[in-house]
Amino acid sequence: xxxxxxxxxxxxxxxxxxxxxxxxxxxxxxxxITVGGEKTLPFLQFEVPMPHPPVIALExxxxxPDDWSSLLLExxxxxxxxxxxxxxxxxxxxxxxxxxTLSLTDNEGKPAKPDDAVxxxxxxxxxxxxxxxxxxxxxxxxxxxxxVPIADxxxxxxxxxxxxxxxxxxxxxxxxxxxxxLVTSRAPMDVNLSKQLNILITDMGLPADRIIMDPTTxxxxxxxxYGYSVMERLRLAAxxxxxxxxxxMMVTVGTETWKTKEAKxxxxxxxxxGDWLERSINWETLTAVSLIESGADIVVxxxxxxxxxxxxxxxxxxxxPEPA
Amino acid sequence: MYIxxxxxxxxxxxxKEALANKDAKYFQDSAVxxxxxxxxxxxxxxGPRKKxxxxxxxxxxxxxxxxxxxxxxxxxxxxxGIEAGLKKITKAQPIINSTSAEEERLEKVPLLAKKYNARLxxxxxxxxxxxxxxxxxVNIALEKLIPRAMEIDFPIEDLIIDPLVLTVSGCxxxxxxxxxxxxxxxxxxxxxxxxxxxxxxxxxxxPRENRPLINRVYCAMLMGTGLKMMIADPFDEELKDxxxxxxxxxxxxxxxxxxxxxxxxxxxxxxxxxxxVDTSDAEQMAIWKTVQILLNKVIYADAYLEQEAVG
Numbered sequence: 001x002x003x004x005x006x007x008x009x010x011x012x013x014x015x016x017x018x019x020x021x022x023x024x025x026x027x028x029x030x031x032x033i034t035v036g037g038e039k040t041l042p043f044l045q046f047e048v049p050m051p052h053p054p055v056i057a058l059e060x061x062x063x064x065p066d067d068w069s070s071l072l073l074e075x076x077x078x079x080x081x082x083x084x085x086x087x088x089x090x091x092x093x094x095x096x097x098x099x100x101t102l103s104l105t106d107n108e109g110k111p112a113k114p115d116d117a118v119x120x121x122x123x124x125x126x127x128x129x130x131x132x133x134x135x136x137x138x139x140x141x142x143x144x145x146x147x148v149p150i151a152d153x154x155x156x157x158x159x160x161x162x163x164x165x166x167x168x169x170x171x172x173x174x175x176x177x178x179x180x181x182l183v184t185s186r187a188p189m190d191v192n193l194s195k196q197l198n199i200l201i202t203d204m205g206l207p208a209d210r211i212i213m214d215p216t217t218x219x220x221x222x223x224x225x226y227g228y229s230v231m232e233r234l235r236l237a238a239x240x241x242x243x244x245x246x247x248x249m250m251v252t253v254g255t256e257t258w259k260t261k262e263a264k265x266x267x268x269x270x271x272x273x274g275d276w277l278e279r280s281i282n283w284e285t286l287t288a289v290s291l292i293e294s295g296a297d298i299v300v301x302x303x304x305x306x307x308x309x310x311x312x313x314x315x316x317x318x319x320x321p322e323p324a
Numbered sequence: 325m326y327i328x329x330x331x332x333x334x335x336x337x338x339x340k341e342a343l344a345n346k347d348a349k350y351f352q353d354s355a356v357x358x359x360x361x362x363x364x365x366x367x368x369x370x371g372p373r374k375k376x377x378x379x380x381x382x383x384x385x386x387x388x389x390x391x392x393x394x395x396x397x398x399x400x401x402x403x404x405g406i407e408a409g410l411k412k413i414t415k416a417q418p419i420i421n422s423t424s425a426e427e428e429r430l431e432k433v434p435l436l437a438k439k440y441n442a443r444l445x446x447x448x449x450x451x452x453x454x455x456x457x458x459x460x461x462v463n464i465a466l467e468k469l470i471p472r473a474m475e476i477d478f479p480i481e482d483l484i485i486d487p488l489v490l491t492v493s494g495c496x497x498x499x500x501x502x503x504x505x506x507x508x509x510x511x512x513x514x515x516x517x518x519x520x521x522x523x524x525x526x527x528x529x530x531p532r533e534n535r536p537l538i539n540r541v542y543c544a545m546l547m548g549t550g551l552k553m554m555i556a557d558p559f560d561e562e563l564k565d566x567x568x569x570x571x572x573x574x575x576x577x578x579x580x581x582x583x584x585x586x587x588x589x590x591x592x593x594x595x596x597x598x599x600x601v602d603t604s605d606a607e608q609m610a611i612w613k614t615v616q617i618l619l620n621k622v623i624y625a626d627a628y629l630e631q632e633a634v635g
Contacts, residue, residue: 192493196625203630237623244631245623 007047012241014038014297015209016051017248019182020097020131021158029157030129033097035212035297036248041235042295045320053318054292056307057133057300058095059254060086062102062112062120069258071266071277072302083120084127093304094311097131099252100124102146104137112137117146118153125157133160133184133250133300140168151175160184160212166197173204184250186214189226191233191245198244212298213247219256220287227251228294235295251291254302257284285309292317325567326553328397328419329363330524334371343370343380351384352391361558365395365419370405377405385412397421397445397555403432410440421445421555422486425468434478443482444473445520448505454488456497458504461487466512484518484553485509491528492538492617492624499526499542500619503590506549520553521546523563526618531626540566541614544583548590582608586615595619598633609633 016037021027037051064080065073079085083100090098102117121134134150136143147161148171162184164172169185176183185201187193194215202208215234217227231249238246257263262273263280273279284306288299292314301307332354334340342350355366366388373380381398388396389412397419398406406420422445423433437444446469448454448461455461465485473483487505490498502521510516526542527535539556540563546554547570556563569580570587585600601612610629616622625631 192496192624192626195623196627199625199627199631203627233623240621242622244625 005046008040008044009047010040010239010241012239012243012246014235014238014248015246017182017209017212019158019160019210021156021180025158026156027158028125028129029131031131032158033131033298038235038239038295040239042293043317045318049320050318052297053314054297054299055096056094056288056310056314057097057099057250057298058090058093058304058307059099059101059252059300059302060090060124062100062117063107065103068302069264069280071263071280072258075303075305082123084123087124087128087130090304091128091130094307095130097133097298098124098128099133099135099300101135102137104139104142112142112146114146114149118149121150121154125154131159132157133162133298135162135184136172138163140165143168144171147172148175151179151181154181155179158182162186162214164197164201166193166200169197169201170204173201173206176210177204177206182210182212184212184214185247186216189216189218189223189230191215191230191237194230194234195237195242195244198247202244208243208247211247213245213249214251215249217251217253217256217287217291219253219260220283220290221262222256222260224287224290228290231291231294231296248297249295250298250300251288251296252300253284253288253291254300254306257287258302281305281309285313289313325547325551325571326364326520327362327558328365328367328395328520328553328555329358329361329558330367330369330522330555331358331557331559332366333369333399335369346383348387351387355388355392358558359392359394362564363394363558365397365416366392367397367399367421367555368409369399372400372402373405374402377402378408381405381409382412385409389413389415395419395443403436407436407440410436410442413440417441417443417482419443419445419484422447423469424449425464426451430468430472434472434476437482438476438478443484443518444478445484445486446473448485448487454490454498456501458501458508461501461505462508462512465509465517470513470517480513480515480517484520486520486522489521489523489525489542491530492526493529493626496617496620496624499617503545503549506546506551507593510550518553519551520555521551523554523556534626534629536560536562537610538614538618539563540583541586541611542618543567544570544586545590545615545618548587550591578602578605579607579611582611586611603633 014036018032018034020029020032022029035052039048062083079089136147160182161176164183164185185197187197215230218224234245263283266276288310393415395416398409399421420437420442423429424447448464492499527538566583575581586596589596596615601608617624
């Protein structure tokens, strides 16, 4: 007996958002990243094929990180001492795009300087032609101080800039507006605040298709259920037609997973936890794949092997079944 | 609509200060003004008063009863304080606000209400908190609150069920469920218990300028479920005007017509529709957007009125 598979159809759709300017558009990127455009829940290809697969970013820093797992530092080796080299290695590891996260201090512990931050971004742009997200270190004043000159110095490249939060978004949005960049809007796992921030940012005149929503999340075992539900709720609202939730979502999976005990600690843990490196990569991969299922369009990872595994999962999920 | 005036509440800095100074005139003024503004009972929320309950509760009853005749509602978790106040009551039948379905409260508070012939507000909240779903809230009333009243022979007409208003800012999914809860509670028992809610809770944590609109739209919706009693701000003239419009079925203004339509849709177990709204009228669109967030159709954000309408 033939079985009729019920299909949902939705009133709304996620906005299509692109960034990264190629030579044709006045930049130096080798390609443009396009995400969003979903007309149904993730990977329900039998309803409406997903127009753009989720993409994978690798996170790099402007200098050797102080707080990254020794596993990551061993894997990357000496490239972490040079953002250009690191960018090149990350591109070779198969990333679709890069996220450069700026440090709060320099190697000697002194406050980060805008000139150094601009130089690091330029190095990355020269070394790799992938589209780029640049995130401030996460302290409002420093973020503004570093991101504004970067926005000016990279006009035309069409980057995504963060961190915009409810307490600090105006300066970065203005810098993005003036220099043809995008912004990422971050809210602390809260649907109301996510939406509110998007309204505030668009009120400043930045078109909604230049915003990537970062709803923040927790790693597997550390609040992922909550993060998952928030993203699912935002996506359902988007499909129901709520314009200020109709934005692609990014999640910083690497940041979250590599601070869990499971990924951070290799000694004095139960034997049943198994091999440390394998466990850490599993942690990052499973967190990423779960969040992709809840609607993430961009996942930011830290380990190259996680990139490979998440890529395989995306390819499987994107496969459109042959009609019977 | 039976309004229990909410304005003597310890959360207000003025109330806090007046209480610290034992400023009888402040409370008498507030009581008289609330009653003049239409309050039929006065809620007194003085906090737990762990140290000075023995003195404060009786003092407050004497102070307020010296100038008004209405029911006093003791809004406190301090049972000893409530009892000290109840002993001083000489005028209208008092109210205890409240008990929940938690074992310890449900054991003690109804007995106190019975002993002093007080009405008792009973919250549909158990030890695991407030359920979202309407049915689960009704079940708490049917399985815990009403049976406890029956057990001690407490009159059901004095048991005021409060199925709980939660804020649209953060607990949005609770808002539409309350509609179903109030509807069902009225048919769940014979005679039906009175039902009351704390209306202003719906706009807790909402920017001050948006609170009155959310309160009065929700009021119109809840009146559509048959709600006849609530704790609210008797000084909110626009709220009272919506209540009047619905009670008198005054369709002489376009806004009034919309409030009536919202009420009637809910009463008919329907949802208000965009067709009910004159979309060229900014005030009506603001009401429509508010309906949408209260029905959890559109995610609440502080700037929800600035967003283009959905639906």
